[in-house]
Amino acid sequence: MRLDVVTIFPEYLEPLNVSLVGKARARGQLNVQVHDLRAWTYDRHNTVDDTPYGGGPGMVMKTDPWGDALDTVLADGYETGAREPALIVPTPSGRPFTQELAVELAERPWLIFTPARYEGIDRRVTDEYATRMPVHEVSIGDYVLAGGEAAVLVITEAVARLLPGVLGNAESHRDDSFAPGAMAGLLEGPVYTKPPVWRGRDIPEVLLSGHHGKIARWRRDEALRRTTLNRPDLIERCDPKAFDKKDREM
Numbered sequence: 380m381r382l383d384v385v386t387i388f389p390e391y392l393e394p395l396n397v398s399l400v401g402k403a404r405a406r407g408q409l410n411v412q413v414h415d416l417r418a419w420t421y422d423r424h425n426t427v428d429d430t431p432y433g434g435g436p437g438m439v440m441k442t443d444p445w446g447d448a449l450d451t452v453l454a455d456g457y458e459t460g461a462r463e464p465a466l467i468v469p470t471p472s473g474r475p476f477t478q479e480l481a482v483e484l485a486e487r488p489w490l491i492f493t494p495a496r497y498e499g500i501d502r503r504v505t506d507e508y509a510t511r512m513p514v515h516e517v518s519i520g521d522y523v524l525a526g527g528e529a530a531v532l533v534i535t536e537a538v539a540r541l542l543p544g545v546l547g548n549a550e551s552h553r554d555d556s557f558a559p560g561a562m563a564g565l566l567e568g569p570v571y572t573k574p575p576v577w578r579g580r581d582i583p584e585v586l587l588s589g590h591h592g593k594i595a596r597w598r599r600d601e602a603l604r605r606t607t608l609n610r611p612d613l614i615e616r617c618d619p620k621a622f623d624k625k626d627r628e629m
């Protein structure tokens with residue numbers, strides 16, 4: 380997969396050099412290119428914004444720097460064999476980013492992120508590129524950030540970990556919270572490791588029993604408990620038949 384990020388804060392994307400994404404890049408599983416939007420400005424102040432038509436607070440990001448930047452990124456990507464780009468525009472007014480959308484994006488060969496600052500990017504930019512590729516406006520949550528770069532980090536990590544070979548078998552994403560089918564869409568329950576007693580706190584007996592059926596049932600019950608507490612909305616969506624199946628396996 381190829382990822383391009385165009386931003387006025389390229390240093391904000393440094394975390395893409397470390398940990399899971401950094402290792403995937405080093406292994407060649409991910410090609411990440413970060414571009415400074417100001418490289419496509421030609422005035423003394425490297426201007427990327429201007430006042431909004433129709434008035435109102437704040438500033439709007441101008442068309443030309445984005446258009447020139449995206450044309451260059453696309454030309455470079457195509458030249459090096461990338462195909463089928465999709466534009467990912469982080470915004471509070473976008474489609475909620477979910478594990479389902481992460482799976483959808485992980486299947487694409489090329490994602491181009493356009494994190495905005497200020498009040499956003501002139502709408503004509505996304506209108507222009509929507510004629511050439513899918514444009515996904517994506518929200519990572521119902522809160523307002525100062526810019527989309529943090530959202531790029533979140534989306535990139537959630538997508539990268541789904542790429543084949545990025546997570547070792549030990550870290551399989553099969554049982555992730557929200558992964559369809561895993562615990563029928565429930566939240567993960569509590570986890571424990573050595574020592575067996577810590578500051579007077581024991582491990583739930585069942586986890587030391589070696590009885591896999593009882594352990595699986597306990598984990599399912601804990602997942603139900605946590606989901607009921609924190610995300611009752613997921614309870615309606617989960618597939619009760621999956622429980623029957625799991626009960627039979629236990």
Ligand SMILES: Nc1cc(-c2cccs2)n[nH]1
Pocket residue numbers: 469470471494495496517518519520521522523524525526527528530
């Ligand atoms: N979910 C979400 C996205 C954002 C922003 C994206 C770009 C500027 S602010 N805030 N909250």
